[in-house]
């Protein structure tokens with residue numbers, strides 16, 4: 001993988017946004033793989049300015065994951081987050097932006113449905129990724145198979161603690177999620193993994209240089225022929 005060390009999250013955001021704008025210029029119906037959480041926010045922020053004046057009406061997108069059993073209207077459902085941070089500010093067509101369906105009533109086939117939708121779109125052109133402090137990508141927690149597809153997973157205690165900041169208390173963080181699998185993510189044509197801060201240094205080193213192991217799901221990116229890692233100095237501090 002190619003590792004790019006940048007000065008700040010803002011610089012990372014500008015760099016990745018430029019890559020995305022070039023993609024959309026080449027391919028107006030580009031399929032973006034969207035991550036939630038704090039890490040990609042500078043990218044979405046930079047895209048507001050960089051995409052201004054461009055026709056984005058045909059751009060398509062697929063989120064990585066969603067909580068199971070959360071009301072889609074809850075402000076912290078990933079459907080809401082993607083709408084608020086990406087669809088509305090960038091003026092994307094909400095009909096073309098997909099988020100896995102975390103509704104309990106249809107969860108049995110939600111993974112399969114999502115895989116079919118990605119397939120029908122012709123696959124993801126550029127997948128934005130963050131990484132968890134435990135090395136997860138998407139919500140593929142340690143122990144996830146490299147061949148896994150979109151499915152329901154149980155969030156680790158660590159991830160629920162990490163995400164409690166978005167909720168009133170840790171008890172409000174859902175127990176389960178539906179996430180693209182590592183096999184799904186690896187099929188995107190370009191992976192762009194971002195990480196900022198000391199807290200991510202261990203996970204980044206494991207993902208980029210550690211052994212390929214299901215115990216550090218981010219290490220799956222080493223199997224990808226076109227992966228770009230964009231990190232600040234702190235997140236890069238454990239790299240050899």
Ligand code: F6R
Pocket residue numbers: 034035036037038039040064065129130131132133136137138139
């Ligand atoms: C979010 C996702 C997760 C996050 C990871 C890092 O869609 O799939 O893998 O990227 O938990 O979260 P932040 O960026 O909040 O540190």
